[in-house]
Amino acid sequence: MSNHRPNFFAHLHPPTMPAREVRPFYTFGLGGISLFLFLVLGITGVIEMFLYVPTPESAHDSIRQITYLAPFGWLLRNLHFWAGQLMVGTVILHMARVVFSGGYKSRRLNWLIGVALLFLTLVLNFTGFVLRWDQDTAWALMVGTNLIKSIPGIGTVLHGFLIGGENVGAPALLRFYTWHVLALALVAAVLTAWHLFRVRRDGGISHIERTPRVSREHLVRLEILAMLLTLAALFGLSLLVDAPLGPPADPTALIAEPKAPWFFLWIQELLRVASPFLAGILVPILVLLVLSLLPYALDRSEEGIAVWFNKQGRVAQLVFLIILVGAIALTLRGVMR
């Protein structure tokens, strides 16, 4: 190594790293896998943009062209779809790992960036879901944007800002497209870079003091392995299960069971029992707020870094667990309907 000119990628990792924390069963590679999925989404997404037409008349047709006519278009679309679905999972699991192993301690700023990235992952997923412009997505968009209207004071203005008119139509699709492919994606890319930079700035993967160290090549080998396994999972899912595409959106047709995308089913369940403003706006904001404040209000200790289920962070772990289990329970209730 020393005879080589240092390579740019050497910036990503310190020369040596704590042996215990590099082991796959400490981080499970979840942050790295999320990053890899984000890159896959970026690449497949840009290729899809060459054929996708963001207008109500042509959106559905252009997706059918991508799926059924363009060579390997089905694979491209399935990879984009599955990378997006998996990323929601890996990002949440990554967050859970950080909470339960005290990884947020002494690095609160990066925790906040992480919460912002979770939010962006969900919003990017939702805006992408809308671009499908079939029956399901049209209703989810209608409900989602009408929720915004329930915000006192600024609701109507914000609603107009989001959909570019009084009713969902061509301007709404174009706006969601622009948010999805550029505006939000760009913010997410910048925040991801910052998130990674902060990990290095904060001293690498959070670890117990003075432990044996291994060289960066060791971690790089593991990362390549994780990448290949993720790629195998992505191709496997893409070959077995096609990304859904319903009949074209028709704002006048009655449909039997409009369902929110799975990661928002918990909100749909809440909307059945509580007012739109409470269930659709306040509760999600509250969840994000509690998550953001976790290292500020629930566990300010600097002990227990990199210790699984450390006792200083019990309250934070419990609160996180309650939110997670609550969201999963509501989601399952929605799935089983």
Add this chain to the structure above:
Amino acid sequence: MNNDRHTPEQEAEDKKGKRLNRRSFLTLLGQGSVAAAIAAVVAQSIRFLSFQPPESESSVVPLGQPDSYPGKSVTYVAEARVYIGHDGGGLFALDAVCPHLGCLVEPHEDGGYMCPCHDSLFDEEGRALSGPANQPLQHLYLWFDEGQGQLLVDRSEPVEPAVRLIV
């Protein structure tokens, strides 16, 4: 320049930025202009993004002949997103758009209507019975246009639930 600074104390205050001298005044002016320019660009961008093209779609939708809605029936008219009902009193138009979050309600097996999105239940008259919706389904203005020889409904004009059109 040096004449401005009289005592070491004042110079120290200058350095701390407590006293406004020519340099700190110009710095403040510069920072203020940059902040004002950014604020103006952001505000105008928000205004740009809030622009809404004029709605071209008319709220008046033709419904065809009155005899296509026989007595004791309810018919869904997709183009108008309304249920046209005919009871003892005459014809009425009930908005199919759920007042909760905008899904289209469907006829319920026990009579009335149900929203498939969040399970709000309404009776035949559109009154909210259960579920998250706390507003009734709107009755819309319905009339027979002699010139066109057909029924019309105006989606932007709600009427009292008791209003019936007798043809």
